[in-house]
Amino acid sequence: MFNEAIFYFFAALAIVSAILVVTRRNAVQSAIFLVTALLATAGIFLNLNAEFLFIVQVILYAGGIMVLFVFVIMLVNLDVALHQVQFNRQWFVALIISAVLAAQVAAAIMVSRQSLYTMPAAPAEALEPNTERVAFYLFHTYMLPFEIASILLLVSMVGAVVMAKKRV
């Protein structure tokens, strides 16, 4: 009961702030609501006993990436952006896409209701050394994908530096 209340609180917070991210005109305010949305997602992770994911979400997304976002937004001339048209109003296309999406979600819910197979809840002790579990799967079971992903990130970082610098 208590757990569900917490889940709905964070879920509502995430949805409301996600909507506000796109509707606010001011870029800084959008960024603030994006931080709130990310933190609410982190709260849901914590509610699911995934402490490591929770803290990684806070450190990387809220504390790292969003700080850089805000940093860049402040360097941009906001007064100009405020007067520009920010929305392309295309009601017809939007309606179709929303309808398709809604149908998809509804279908998923219906199927999961009807099927006999429901995901069993993981016992609390199976998640226990949370960080160790994540580390084990990351560096043992999924070693190769992990390394490929990190090399990809390194390449993109070097590429960004090369493009930004005139003379290396």
Add this chain to the structure above:
Amino acid sequence: MNAIIPYILPVLFALVIVALLPLVAGYIVLVERKVMADMQVRLGPMRVGPHGLLQPIADAVKLLLKEDIIPESADKLVFWGAPLISVTAAMLALAALPIGPFFQIADLNIGLLYILGVSSLGIFGIVLGGWASNSHYSLMGALRSAAQLVSYETSAGMAVVGALLLAGTLSTRGIVEAQADTGWWFIFVAPVGFFIYLVASIAETNRAPFDMPEAESELVAGYMTEYSGFRWALYFLAEYTNMVVVASIATTLFLGGWMRPFANTRAFNFLDYLPPLLMLWVAGYCFRRTPKQPVPVQKMFMAAVGLLCIVVALVLIMPMAVPRDSFLASSKPGIHGAFWFLFKVGAYIYVFMWLRFTFPRYRFDQLMRLGWQFLVPLSIVNVMMIGVALALHRQLGWPNWVTFPLGILLTLIAGGYLLAMGEKHEQIRVGDDENAEVDAREETPVNV
């Protein structure tokens, strides 16, 4: 009802911390002013209370009563909320810190990551406050602050990773217990890591010599230029709380947490008498100064401070005076642990003060170069060398006293190499007189 009981003590403890912290921050400011005065051969605050002991309270009352000015063109809501973000983030971090084996709000299994993550949210308070003020100085201060905090968080995090490798756990309590098991504080096993953390933590708390965000000769007061009264006080509180937090992290990770020096050596058990003796010495000083106070009220106050010190000394000596198997004797680790923890935190903050009054301020490009071109590579080498030392010890069975000094030596060599490279870089730039100016501007990683 039964479900609530385990939460009562932590909630009580959290309330005590939140209530005491403004007072503690105020007195850190007083100590700082006193240390500064001493270094400049002055007396410092002397008027309010004996030796200025009531100065923090007078300052707090003044700040509360001051007019709360919000600039007309400011973003009101963000301006109003930004200091709260800073304070909340700083205070949340205290929840996972073990002040002695018995006093801890929550022993999280991600303890250290939690502290790092939550305190990194404090940047938003600074950046948003600077932006919402709608003033150039504030915005510049905020941008500098964000750049500086993000840069130095990297090296601080890497320094922390080194100690984590040694401890093998993220729980703050587990880290201290790992040090208690071997009896070696991690500062002796990973001195380079401690050095990196020391420098990075000064930069992260925006203190001199890295106080670029609020360099008063360039930016008035940085991100808090437009703030006044109580909101300004909140920023100040957040800053000093952050100091306590970084000092506590350093104490937990590198300085043995709540452990007494030489905790595992029986011959040094007499050190247990040091805390009460120290308090008695302070009490003696207070009583000696009592007759010299100018006003009767101040005489009484000085004597009261002396009495308070005696009470603390009695509390510290009590567990040792009663029979070994009584309940009071079992409280000794808790009480003495809290003393040693707070003592180490105080010593770390004291070092911060020395540095503030000793070194001139860095230039912003120097700050960035130090962070990215010296501290970050050095901290990566440090982590690698600790890993190598641990692997040699565990996999190949080399003795501890060979592997760790070897790792430290190699890290130091790498550090020396980095320093030499930096100097060479500098010389080339100085020698190349035609393009020297242009180069210096171009090569600064983030030029704000």
